[in-house]
Amino acid sequence: MKIDLLRKLPEHMDTLVLLLDSKSKVDDIDHLPTHFKESIEAYVKKEEFKPEYGKMKSFQTVFKKHVSNIILCGAGVAANLTADKLRRLFADITRSAIRLKASNVYLFPSFAPPIGDTQYGHVLAEAALMTEYKFTKYLSQEKPHAIGSLHLALNVKSTRYINRGIIEGRLYAEVTNLARNLVNEPANVIYPETLAEAAKKAALKYGFSIDVYPMDRIRRLKMEAYLAVGKGSKAEPKLIVMRHMGNPDAKNKTIGLIGKGLTYDSGGYCLKPPQSMLNMKNDMAGSAAVIGAMCAAATLKLKVNIVAVVAACENMISGEAYHTGDLLRTMSGKTIEVINTDAEGRLTLVDAIHYAITKEKVDKILDIATLTGAAVGALGTEITPVVTNDDAWLAKLEAASEFTGEAIWRLPAHESYNELIKSQIADLKNTGGPFAGTITAALFIREFVGNKPWIHLDIAGTALRDKESGMYSVGATGVGVRLITQLLREMA
Incomplete structure (x- = not known):
């Protein structure tokens, strides 16, 4: 148009x-x-x-x-x-x-x-x-x-600013629709290898750098939690690392974006019911959001350093799949008891976060994931729950939310809930029980961010629409692309 x-x-x-x-x-x-x-x-x-x-x-x-x-x-x-x-x-x-x-x-x-x-x-x-x-x-x-x-x-004195806005709005829509296309693709089209190829094409078109690490490199990094999730699938995991260095002389100012990249989630041995499995091709909406945001940041030539990491894999059932009761050692060295194989996203995210902190030297972390059904129960399909350890960074995210119309709401990260994710045989367990599921999932992730400013976005409720409403058709919304892009502009 x-x-x-x-x-x-x-x-x-x-x-x-x-x-x-x-x-x-x-x-x-x-x-x-x-x-x-x-x-x-x-x-x-x-x-x-x-x-x-x-x-x-x-x-x-x-x-x-x-x-x-x-x-x-x-x-x-x-x-x-x-x-x-x-x-x-x-x-x-x-x-x-x-x-x-x-x-x-x-x-x-x-x-x-x-x-x-x-x-x-x-x-x-x-x-x-x-x-x-x-x-x-x-x-x-x-x-x-x-x-x-x-x-x-429109009869205005100058067309300059409206035309500038039209160009920017077109870009925001374009990269959001790119993300929507990725999320809407079926799992036999978008799997770890093809998601990585799509990210490479985006990098070439929009102008950011990218590396895709195969299994042997991931093993050498000792990302055991991430690899455990992908063990049950014939589709090999791919670690996708994207970079936009818009201010290379700046020290201690690199933002890490971590997008959940489960290209299909059967639930593993904690198998989902058929109806719940139907939309699990969309479980990589977080990865699509960070790919879209990287496209925008590169096009806008934002003077900020960004590293986006996607630990792409599938969660499937086979003789090789991980089990409930397994004990996993993460890249950070912390151990995790697997209580539920369907709480897999957080296992991939924490290894990706540790990689971003230790290997890419990021100073702030934002992760975005279709993580918990509890997020839908808490805030529905219009508002994305946020958990953070940094009020100042949250204020910038709230400004970005106001600008883009992507609604967010902060949930409390109450210290007493940490007890819910403690294990008797490991440092942590990967689920915290039936209550406060969005919060306990976020607290699990927080255990791996150290003292870094951190924002967690759970888009399980907002990533899809089951009917037309506002700007959205049935299917993927591309939630997070515009929000993160605007946040990056606030940080530049």
């Missing part, structure tokens, strides 16, 4: 979207062609349309044998519009235009941008391109309709 800025509307339009605030009167709107104004006035009067926030109506009009779609969208009180409310409006407008099979859409707001011009352009492009996304790669029938172009008609 092409997105650009116009100063004046043409006489003939395929689809006109009029965005009205509560104070707007159609007959007072300048720069609207007379024939459109007359048609809209008549419709508004007949239907008693009131521009309440989110209210939308569409109809058709004819002028000189040209048929045009008209979409009326209510914005409510313009002064009350936040970036996130605008994002939702633009998503609804895009979806409505797709339903009308519009080719060229002209968006005409009746009021000045209520947020900064750059952010306004950003939100528009991001919402339009993310809403248009659908995973249709394997459809043999007719593909869903795609909008050819979206023209924003």
Whole structure:
């Protein structure tokens, strides 16, 4: 979809979207062609349309044998519009235009941008391109309709900042949709080797460096916990290490991003029920998020050093698979008693974190993972739980959340819960029982970060949608890509 800025509307339009605030009167709107104004006035009067926030109506009009779609969208009180409310409006407008099979859409707001011009352009492009996304790669029938172009008609003194925002918003959407594609692929297409190949292609396209370590290198690193998870699968684990050194002269300023890379999770010998297994091709959403964020960071040439690590593998059943009761020695030397083979993600994450700290010398850690079903029970599918040991870094993440609209909520890392992950025969056990599962999983990971500032994002609830809503179609959301990208910009 092409997105650009116009100063004046043409006489003939395929689809006109009029965005009205509560104070707007159609007959007072300048720069609207007379024939459109007359048609809209008549419709508004007949239907008693009131521009309440989110209210939308569409109809058709004819002028000189040209048929045009008209979409009326209510914005409510313009002064009350936040970036996130605008994002939702633009998503609804895009979806409505797709339903009308519009080719060229002209968006005409009746009021000045209520947020900064750059952010306004950003939100528009991001919402339009993310809403248009659908995973249709394997459809043999007719593909869903795609909008050819979206023209924003806005009378501003300078187009510079809105155009800058459009470029940035397009990038955020592009790398998020890249992550969505990876997550939506089935497990017979994306497995450790092909995930590594996809990361290599992204590195070549967007301009960051990458190393992929095979089994022998992983063994030499003594990443026993990670390797144990992957033992049951014929698909060999791959350790993917991505780097963007935007400020090579800076010391003690490297950020580590750790993404869970379970390309399929059967649960191992603690086998999941069939319905729970269905979406386990998506258990690598954390890895997709860090790959997407690396693409954005490299494109934006952020002056910050970033190392992203993905310990990719599958959790399967075979005669080689690890068992409940096994004792594993991690790369750090700490030992773990395996209580549940379906609590595997944290085993891969802690070895990846220790690698990032000791071998890549990262100074801050952010891990992102579809880790616990408890996260869904706690906060549902709209809000990502966060556990952290650093208030200052959390404040930057909260600012990034506010900018991107990716909602987060801090959970308490109460010290008393540490007792729940202690083992009688090892340093730790890999589950903490039936209660506070998201917190105990995070506390398990915290045991391996030392004194480094650390943020943990559990995206088990927010990585997928089972129905269309806002900018999201059914399937992967790409959650974390925009949030982490914006956090990195806050850190640069």
